Amino acid sequence: MPLSPEARSLAARCAPHVNELARRMARESFEELPGYAQLPDDVKDLEIAATARHGVRRFLKHVNGPDPDVPGRSERSGDHRLFRERAAQRAEEGMPLHLLLRTHALGVYALWQALRDVARPGEEAALVELVDVLLESHPGIVGAVAETYLDERSALEAEQRAQQRSLVRALLDGMVPPGHVLLDQLRLEGPALVLALGVDTPPVEGPVAVRRRLRRVQTVLDQAFGVEALALLDGDGGRVVVPRDAVPPEDLPRRLSRASGLRMRVAAVRVDGPEQITGAARTATEILRITRVCGLPPGLHRLDDVLLEFHLSRPDESSPRIAALLDPVAERPELLRTLRTHLAHRQDRRATADALGLHPNTVDNRLAKIAELTGIDLSSPRGTALVIAALLLRDSEG
Template sequence: MARESFEELPGYAELPDDVKDLEIAATARHGVRLFLRRVNDPDLDHPGSHRLFRERAAQRAEEGMALHLLLRTHALGVYVLWQALRDVAHPGEEAALVELVDILLQTHPGVVGAVAETYLDERSALEAEQRAQQRSLVRGLLDGMVPPGHVLLDQLRLEGPSLVLALGLDSPPPEDPVAVRRRLRRVQTVLDHAFGLDVLALLDGDGGRVIVPKDCAPPADLPRRLGKASGLQVRVAAVRADGPEHITDAGRTATEILRITRVCGLAPALHRLDDVLLEYHLSRRNESSHRIAALLDPVAERPELLETLRTHLSHQQDRRATAAALALHPNTVDNRLAKIAEQTGIDLSSPRGTALAIAALLLRDSEG
């Protein structure tokens, strides 16, 4: 197995000398020995004969060698061995040469199959480990458990401003884990394509959080794209982080925006803080929060009243729009709103009463 033959392979020359001179050479010798054993006993199928090939394939996968280069070394090894057999064959030995080549070609698919299988398994395991580590780092950063500037975060390559998203999948149906994983892969693909890079995503069946490591604005049709990929309505909250040290706060703000849009009954869309400024302000907790939340205690056991109130507020207190959204008669809406006012003392016809109702809904939800 002349080294000169392998030097012709693209990328071979860049390999470390110990890999070329020791490991690849040892693997080639092992392959020749296996071939000679099969020549002596064509029916021999020695257990563990592919072990060295598998070990080397796993090592090459861990080192990052391209699979095509690894497989080419094996294919070239077979060709060089064929050349050696051809060169030493004498006239009249054609039948023997054909028999030897037949054995050589019979054994090659098994070797290539073992090498490719092991390589892909090892790469899959390594990539799964890398994804798990990346998810752990992203979660730690968003949750504030890994401080900005930590050496581990260098792996995320976060520099300068970023965009942080919170995603909400409305009413995901009960599904088996395989279907959920497929949906999340489609969502991940849409996100990567939308921003032109691999985003850092923490996704689950209900949505998740995403860091887009560049200064950009989300596409206006991002919820529609995600909805098409997931088969569900998707709401997206977007917050800009001026630097890695602001990502934790941006993630919390995005999650809160998402919660507020749900509580206030806003339709799934692309939401920013400016879209819910008043609601965001009213939902901040302070000394008066528990008393404001308690204003709705009298109707806490009447979910239809709370849903009517939430829908009425989200439709700018338009009784007909509220009735249409709830599939009710407008008079029924009026009766329910009157019952709420009677039991809570909140006057929904006044700006103050409307603000109190919004704050009470938001604060009760945050308590839950």
């Protein structure tokens, strides 16, 4: 609906005071907001004042027609370009969103006060018309500002996460030397905890489902250690550095499994300083592999839990010959599965049979067949050590 001549006349009387009103907003109206006083003076006097001046002129132009300083140009009511640009700047500088939005709300109130102050007796109806226009345009501006701010913050946080992931990957892979300045960005200066996470059988999922699962896993890690865990996660598990001298909770695998919906195993290695993290990451990954090869159930694993198996899995000149001991049963997956399960259940034939859904006699027959084909006495300590080493070495060879 077109505004009355009285409303246009009332708004026109504010035009000479635009600069003064903008300065007053930036230096007086907004000062009452928590945190605003800490902003640099140039931000207040230049950018925020300029944004306030733009908002007032935009309102007056909408009421009275094109800006006389810009001949022939009429701004669309939905054009929020400058507001969006300023919102992106404030997001990059770290100004809280609530503070930014409150400056816009206070700006509207300051403009209403200015209109009220120049209104004359008998212009109450004209003042109501102008307030209607002012309040009608405010939601669109606030929406544009909030949307741009959140988009910018999301982009900045994604960039920061990508940079952090690159730093963590470089550290775990040994590309960051001790004492490097990048370690300060990761808050690594003393003892830390290195974890390897694994899922035995990752499901086939789309990228959205994977990202949601990894976010839940990250949340559990952060809550478990009371600090942001530096994690490199993927669909199969991942590697994690906890930047503090922490002890992993015994129920951590259960909590991770509940959050992810998958059975997860965790290997943990403590280090005294960041220079040991690369080696600890390799050790944790190897512990995880060994627990899988030996058929240990998912849970929390440390080096002491697989100390013998870890030693036996170290390759040397004898490794190919030891790995070859199981060549005769390499094409018999049911025999290898029985052997792994038997070792994982401390060579208890009944427990092995229950785990495989077999009769104990079937287990005995399969073990006898393995002994016959390989020539290894599975009932002797030496034979048990040989098959454990052979399984580990064959797995490490691919």
